[in-house]
Amino acid sequence: MGTIIGIDLGTTNSVVAYMDHAEPRVIINEQGGRVTPSVVGFSQDGERFVGDIAKRQRLVNPKATVYGIKRFMGRRYQDCRDEAAAVTYEVVEAPNGDCAVRIGGRDYIPQEIAAMILQRLKKSAEDFLGEQVTEAVLTVPAYFTDRQRQATRDAGAIAGLDVLRIINEPTAAALAYLHDRRRPSTIAVYDFGGGTFDISLLRVDRDVAEVLATRGDNSLGGADVDRAVVAWLLERFEDEHGIDASGDPVVMQRLLDAAERAKMELSNVRSTEIHLPFLVTDGDRPRHLQARLDRETFESLTAPIYERTIAECERALADARLDPADLDEVIMVGGSSRIPRVQALVRDLFRKPLNKGFNPDEVVAVGAAIQSGILGGEVKSVTLLDVTNFSLGIEVAGGRSAVLIPKNTTIPAQQHQLVSTVVDNQRTVKIHVLQGEAPLARDNVSLGEFELTGIQPAPRGVPRIQVRFHIDVNGIVHVSARDTRTGAEEAITIDAPSALKRSDIEALRLEPEAPPVDPAARLRDKVEHQLVALETFLREHQPLLHKSAIQDVEQALKRGRMALLKSPERANLETLSRYLARIQQHLEQKTRRAAGGR
Numbered sequence: 001m002g003t004i005i006g007i008d009l010g011t012t013n014s015v016v017a018y019m020d021h022a023e024p025r026v027i028i029n030e031q032g033g034r035v036t037p038s039v040v041g042f043s044q045d046g047e048r049f050v051g052d053i054a055k056r057q058r059l060v061n062p063k064a065t066v067y068g069i070k071r072f073m074g075r076r077y078q079d080c081r082d083e084a085a086a087v088t089y090e091v092v093e094a095p096n097g098d099c100a101v102r103i104g105g106r107d108y109i110p111q112e113i114a115a116m117i118l119q120r121l122k123k124s125a126e127d128f129l130g131e132q133v134t135e136a137v138l139t140v141p142a143y144f145t146d147r148q149r150q151a152t153r154d155a156g157a158i159a160g161l162d163v164l165r166i167i168n169e170p171t172a173a174a175l176a177y178l179h180d181r182r183r184p185s186t187i188a189v190y191d192f193g194g195g196t197f198d199i200s201l202l203r204v205d206r207d208v209a210e211v212l213a214t215r216g217d218n219s220l221g222g223a224d225v226d227r228a229v230v231a232w233l234l235e236r237f238e239d240e241h242g243i244d245a246s247g248d249p250v251v252m253q254r255l256l257d258a259a260e261r262a263k264m265e266l267s268n269v270r271s272t273e274i275h276l277p278f279l280v281t282d283g284d285r286p287r288h289l290q291a292r293l294d295r296e297t298f299e300s301l302t303a304p305i306y307e308r309t310i311a312e313c314e315r316a317l318a319d320a321r322l323d324p325a326d327l328d329e330v331i332m333v334g335g336s337s338r339i340p341r342v343q344a345l346v347r348d349l350f351r352k353p354l355n356k357g358f359n360p361d362e363v364v365a366v367g368a369a370i371q372s373g374i375l376g377g378e379v380k381s382v383t384l385l386d387v388t389n390f391s392l393g394i395e396v397a398g399g400r401s402a403v404l405i406p407k408n409t410t411i412p413a414q415q416h417q418l419v420s421t422v423v424d425n426q427r428t429v430k431i432h433v434l435q436g437e438a439p440l441a442r443d444n445v446s447l448g449e450f451e452l453t454g455i456q457p458a459p460r461g462v463p464r465i466q467v468r469f470h471i472d473v474n475g476i477v478h479v480s481a482r483d484t485r486t487g488a489e490e491a492i493t494i495d496a497p498s499a500l501k502r503s504d505i506e507a508l509r510l511e512p513e514a515p516p517v518d519p520a521a522r523l524r525d526k527v528e529h530q531l532v533a534l535e536t537f538l539r540e541h542q543p544l545l546h547k548s549a550i551q552d553v554e555q556a557l558k559r560g561r562m563a564l565l566k567s568p569e570r571a572n573l574e575t576l577s578r579y580l581a582r583i584q585q586h587l588e589q590k591t592r593r594a595a596g597g598r
C-alpha cells in the first residue's frame, strides 16, 4: 500500500503531512514552505497557478485570484451573499443555487477550485516522497454541514484522491495531542483560522478520543479581522482625502494585504505603521495612505469578533455540561489564535494557561497524518468518538420538523422512524430530510427530498414505511426509506443530496497543473514585488537617507505604480523592472555607506 497523506485544507493555508516510521512529518512544498497558501490564480489564457505564486499575483490581478474558497464550498449563494460581496473575485449563483466563481467568463464550482489546491498538495507529496499518492485523509471544520463535507470529498475525487476519511479539525488536533501524551485528560481545542471558528471539548484517554461537544461558526475568522481593519482604513482615507476607495478591487486588495500584515505585526508589537503610497489617483494627483494603528485601537475594532468566539465556547461548555474547572488543557489551533487579545479572552474563560506546545498552523495536518497512520495500520488504533453537529430529522404533518438524530449524538449513528400515508390509496410518500433544531421545517436546512413510490393501495395510515438515517464515520448522512408492509427491498437512498455524481466528477477531473508560464503575469508580479520591497526599504531606512534621495525614491515608486496601473505592456514592464532594480541597488549602497559612516 502506498503512503496515505493527511491534508488540512485550510481557508487561508493548507498543510500536508504523512507518517514517517510512526511519527508525523509535515511535507515541504516546492518553494521550501511547510504551508501552501490556499490560493488559485488564473492568467488571461486560462493557465492556473496555485500557492505562493498565486498569492503573489493577487495584488496585481485580484479579479482572477481566488482565495478563501473554503467559505463557499457546498453553500447556497443566497446564504453567502455578504461574503461573496467582500471578495475581490466574482462569485455568482450557479444554476443549482450554489456558489460558483466566475473567472474570465468561465464558471468554476468551489469543488473545482479546492481540487486545484488539493492537486498541488498531492504533487508536493509525490515529489517529496518519490512515489505516487492516491489516498488521503482530509480535515474539515467540526461545524461543516453535510453539504460542505460532501463538497470537500468531491474536491478530493476531482483532484484524483481517494478520500479514505474525513475528520473534524479539532478532532485531528486532539489526535496529535493524544499521540504526544497518551494520558487521560479533558481538553478544549480552540480553533480560530482564516475563515472559520470551532470549539470542541474532548475527553482523551490512552486510546480513545471522545468529543463531548462542539460548536462553531463557519463564517468567522481572521478574514473578518482584516476586513474590520480595512473598514477603519477606508474611513480614515475618506476623512482625509474625501475619496471613497472601496470600489476598486486593486485598492481593496492592497488594503486587505496591509491590514493582514498590520494584524500579524500587532501580535508581537504594540503599534504599527500602515503606509500605502499611491493608493489612488485623484485626477492627476496621487493620494497616499498613511496610518498608525496601535493595539488598543485594533482591539476595540475587532473585539466583537472575538466575543462571538467566546460565546460559542460558553455554549459548548453548556452542551457538554462542563465547568471550565473540569478542563485540563486548552489547545490553541489556527493562525488567528496568535492574536494576544484572543489568547487573553480564552485564558480568562477557561482559567487555564494555554497549551502552546503545538504549531497552530500544523497541528491539524499532523492529526490527519496520524489518522492515516491508524488507517494504514502503522499507528496504534485510536477510537474516535465524534459527534454530529446538527440535529437531523424529517418534515412531518403541519410543516413541522421531527428530529431523529439530535445534535451532539456520537457518530457513527443510526435511527429509524416509521411513517405512513395521509390519504387512502396513496401510492407515493415524499420524505423531506432536514438539518437543524428549529421546530418548523421551513426554518431548517433542507438536505434534500425523495419519494418512495410503488406503495400498495391501502387505507391511509396503514402502510408502514421505515425511514432510516445513518451518519457514517465521516459525518456524512445517508437516508433511505422502505415499505415494510410489502417487504419490498427497494429502498431509496439519498446518499448526500449535494454530492456530485460520479460522471460529474469524471468530467471535472483536473488535467495536471500547467507550469506557470505566463511571462507577462510573472513580470507584473516581479515589478509589484520590487515596488513593495522598495517601499519597505524606504520606510525602514528613512533616517539614514538624505531628503533628496528620499524624493528620488518616492518619484520612482510613483512612476512604478502609475506604469503598473496604466500600461502593463511587457516592454514597459521590463524597462521598469530594470529601473527599479537600479534604484534599489543604489539605495542599498547609500544606506550601507551612511550606516558605516556613523
Ligand code: AMP
Residues within 6 Å of the ligand: 010, 011, 012, 013, 014, 192, 193, 194, 195, 221, 222, 223, 260, 263, 264, 265, 267, 333, 334, 335, 336, 337, 338, 339, 360, 361
Ligand atoms: P489558518 O486558517 O489556520 O491558516 O489561519 C490563517 C489566519 O491566521 C489568517 O487570517 C492569518 O491572517 C491569521 N494569522 C496568521 N498568523 C497570525 C498572527 N501572527 N497574528 C494574527 N493572525 C495571524
